[in-house]
Amino acid sequence: xKIIVLIKQVPESQATRMDEATGTLIREAASSVINPLDxxxxxxxxxxxxxxxxxCEIICLSMGPPAATKVLREAxxxxxxxxxxxxxxxxxxxxxxxxxxxxxxAVKKLGLPDLILCxxxxxxxxxxxxxxxxxxxxDLPVISFVSSIxxxxxxxxxxxxxEDGYETVEIDGPAxxxxxxxxxxxxxxxxxxxxxxxAKDIDVMSAQDLGVSQDDTGLKASPTRVVKIFRPSxxxxxxxxxxxxxxxxxxxxxxxxxxxxxxxxI
Amino acid sequence: xxxxxxxxxxxxxxxxxADVSYxxxxxxxxLANQRGTDLCAVILGDNLSDAxxxxxxxxxxxxxxHASAPELRHFLPEPYDKCLQALIVKEQPEILIAAATSTxxxxxxCVAGALRAGLTxxxxxxQIEADSGNLLQTRPAxxxxxxxxxxxxxxxxxxxTVRPHSTRPAPSSTGRTGRIDRWLPxxxxxxxxxxxxDFTPAAETQAIQDADVVIAVGRGFKKADNVELARKLANVLxxxxxxxxxxxxxxxxxxxxxxxLSGKTVSxxxxxxxxxxxxxxxxxxxxxSETIIAINSDSEAPIFNYAEIGLCGDLFxxxxxxxxxxxxxxxx
Numbered sequence: 001x002k003i004i005v006l007i008k009q010v011p012e013s014q015a016t017r018m019d020e021a022t023g024t025l026i027r028e029a030a031s032s033v034i035n036p037l038d039x040x041x042x043x044x045x046x047x048x049x050x051x052x053x054x055x056c057e058i059i060c061l062s063m064g065p066p067a068a069t070k071v072l073r074e075a076x077x078x079x080x081x082x083x084x085x086x087x088x089x090x091x092x093x094x095x096x097x098x099x100x101x102x103x104x105x106a107v108k109k110l111g112l113p114d115l116i117l118c119x120x121x122x123x124x125x126x127x128x129x130x131x132x133x134x135x136x137x138x139d140l141p142v143i144s145f146v147s148s149i150x151x152x153x154x155x156x157x158x159x160x161x162x163e164d165g166y167e168t169v170e171i172d173g174p175a176x177x178x179x180x181x182x183x184x185x186x187x188x189x190x191x192x193x194x195x196x197x198x199a200k201d202i203d204v205m206s207a208q209d210l211g212v213s214q215d216d217t218g219l220k221a222s223p224t225r226v227v228k229i230f231r232p233s234x235x236x237x238x239x240x241x242x243x244x245x246x247x248x249x250x251x252x253x254x255x256x257x258x259x260x261x262x263x264x265x266i
Numbered sequence: 267x268x269x270x271x272x273x274x275x276x277x278x279x280x281x282x283x284a285d286v287s288y289x290x291x292x293x294x295x296x297l298a299n300q301r302g303t304d305l306c307a308v309i310l311g312d313n314l315s316d317a318x319x320x321x322x323x324x325x326x327x328x329x330x331x332h333a334s335a336p337e338l339r340h341f342l343p344e345p346y347d348k349c350l351q352a353l354i355v356k357e358q359p360e361i362l363i364a365a366a367t368s369t370x371x372x373x374x375x376c377v378a379g380a381l382r383a384g385l386t387x388x389x390x391x392x393q394i395e396a397d398s399g400n401l402l403q404t405r406p407a408x409x410x411x412x413x414x415x416x417x418x419x420x421x422x423x424x425x426x427t428v429r430p431h432s433t434r435p436a437p438s439s440t441g442r443t444g445r446i447d448r449w450l451p452x453x454x455x456x457x458x459x460x461x462x463x464d465f466t467p468a469a470e471t472q473a474i475q476d477a478d479v480v481i482a483v484g485r486g487f488k489k490a491d492n493v494e495l496a497r498k499l500a501n502v503l504x505x506x507x508x509x510x511x512x513x514x515x516x517x518x519x520x521x522x523x524x525x526x527l528s529g530k531t532v533s534x535x536x537x538x539x540x541x542x543x544x545x546x547x548x549x550x551x552x553x554x555s556e557t558i559i560a561i562n563s564d565s566e567a568p569i570f571n572y573a574e575i576g577l578c579g580d581l582f583x584x585x586x587x588x589x590x591x592x593x594x595x596x597x598x
Contacts, residue, residue: 036528037528096375097385101379123408123550124407125407126406126408126409127388128388129371129374129378129387130375132372132379133375133376133378133385134379135375136347136380141343141344141458141459142347143343144372147521155459157463160368161521162368163473164279164467165465165466167340167464167465168463168465168466169463170461171459171460171461172459173459181524181528181529182521222384223378223382223383223385223418223421224384224385224386224416224417225418226415227416228414228415229414229415230412231413232406232411232413234549234553234554234572235572236572236573238572238573238574239574239576240565240570240576241577241578242578243577243578243579243584244578246583249577249583249584250587252577252579252584253587255575256575256577257592257595259575263535265479265536265557266503266596
């Protein structure tokens with residue numbers, strides 16, 4: 001069995017993790033980390049591997065600058081067998097269509113696996129589109145919003161979190177699953193895992209290695225264009241009301257009721 | 267010749283048109299008017315009634331295109347993808363917008379992938395660019411800290427998913443007429459390697475992303491029993507109860523209630539954050555709410571920077587008082 005987990009490096013936002021080996025908090029200011037939901041995808045792969053009767057290989061695949069080897073190395077410290085990085089200036093500026101196309105080309109090179117896992121979305125772009133779009137290029141059924149997944153005879157059983165409840169689906173054959181936080185609790189890297197990961201190679205593949213042309217990857221090939229980026233301000237001038245004693249509390253609550261009336265909310 | 271039509275992907279549950287479809291009509295109608303073209307709703311399902319389909323026309327569509335088959339009763343990734351693709355290839359709409367729901371966010375990237383169309387996720391603003399006639403799609407990214415406007419200059423259709431509750435549902439008006447077309451997809455488009463085997467409705471009666479009012483429970487509640495105080499307030503406001511990550515991790519509320527980067531993004535009309543300090547991750551999931559009110563005992567909590575009114579005090583006093591006063595205000 002083969003599982004490919006797609007991971008992305010994203011800017012860190014106040015994330016802190018415990019280093020099991022030293023018992024200290026890892027805090028790397030302004031550095032890149034594995035997209036948080038991707039850690040849950042990696043954990044799902046590891047759990048499937050541990051539960052499988054057959055031999056199982058887990059490959060982590062990422063696309064990004066050369067520095068993204070760091071997140072692949074982190075994934076390998078958790079128990080992932082191989083890391084593959086797609087890195088080439090030709091990929092720069094890819095939108096979700098081009099990113100999905102390029103990643104799918106790599107999956108074809110690596111050989112179609114039994115399962116592709118990814119996080120539901122990344123914390124930087126927040127599109128959640130790259131995973132599902134790959135389904136189109138690889139002719140795989142896309143199982144989105146996955147809150148648990150397990151292997152069954154001939155395929156997979158997954159639970160999906162929908163707006164109005166949980167749906168269970170069964171899939172015949174290979175699938176692409178986009179997982180939520182609920183799918184598994186990520187483990188921490190062990191000292192031994194870290195040591196082993198340092199000895200492993202990370203394959204770096206270019207556009208040429210993949211046979212992907214400039215017509216299909218990078219900024220120029222992307223169907224979408226960013227016209228402008230701006231910073232909205234959600235900061236409000238807060239009307240802060242002290243409500244420590246009963247009289248203050250009463251007054252403050254009356255003010256809230258008044259606001260709700262003004263806004264037609266009650 | 268007028269430009270090709272604007273399409274919306276309407277959704278149904280158990281044969282009833284889902285409310286989010288009417289929000290899409292509000293968006294689509296505006297775009298169709300600006301482009302001087304027709305608005306068509308595509309809806310996949312199992313033999314919806316004419317009366318149900320007519321509601322889409324009553325609220326502003328010129329045409330309804332209903333792909334009907336037992337296999338389309340519930341969302342299944344492959345038949346939904348293949349049927350939608352087939353309709354687009356046949357009719358070549360200029361624009362296709364869907365709701366950023368579990369269905370829209372799954373089927374749209376598949377279709378856009380196959381058709382090499384540009385797709386923008388979770389938009390909160392859509393308009394037509396004056397000179398080019400292109401669709402300008404504005405969306406929040408990086409937890410709402412950045413807004414980006416995106417267009418698809420060449421490829422068609424221009425596709426976007428729209429954040430639910432980012433606009434009002436289109437009102438119904440009587441006497442509107444339109445065409446209803448039913449299409450029975452051929453069997454090869456309905457093949458599915460995925461089977462739906464079970465469905466368990468959510469424990470909470472209302473999903474937080476569908477609610478106009480969300481009461482968020484944070485660590486300040488101290489224990490699970492106290493969540494009842496938030497439920498009471500939610501009841502008088504017809505709202506839903508959401509939670510910070512801390513409250514979910516402690517098991518006070520289930521994961522579907524979690525608001526934030528690793529949970530859901532909501533933008534209700536009213537968000538009352540109670541005992542929620544307002545971490546960057548939590549703010550990312552709610553800062554686009556219309557009105558935010560914060561209740562916290564720590565007057566320096568970051569949540570206050572995002573609130574219109576902030577009450578610095580004990581939630582165990584303030585919450586019951588607020589619930590009672592709102593109930594009284596509604597009575598009078």
